[in-house]
Amino acid sequence: MSKNLRISTACKLLINNPTWTIKKIAHHVGYNNDDYFCKVFKNLKGITPNTFRKQSIHYDTLQTIYDFSATKKNTLM
Secondary structure (H helix, E strand, O other): OOHHHHHHHHHHHHHHOOOOOHHHHHHHOOOOOHHHHHHHHHHHHOOOHHHHHHHHHHHHHHHHHHHHHHHHHHHHO
């Protein structure tokens, strides 16, 4: 598995499995050392896995609020 594919898979796991630890995700995508996984992740994405996860949660919340507002606005028209 290529480095890019591993990190892409890790991104999906970070978003879809909020209870999984970084260590568990690192091992799941083939990294035996979670510190090295974090280093590779940051080099490719520019942020740590934890920051990515936190930003994804905020994005999902904002997207849900936006979608709800848009639906409500369209219903009122």
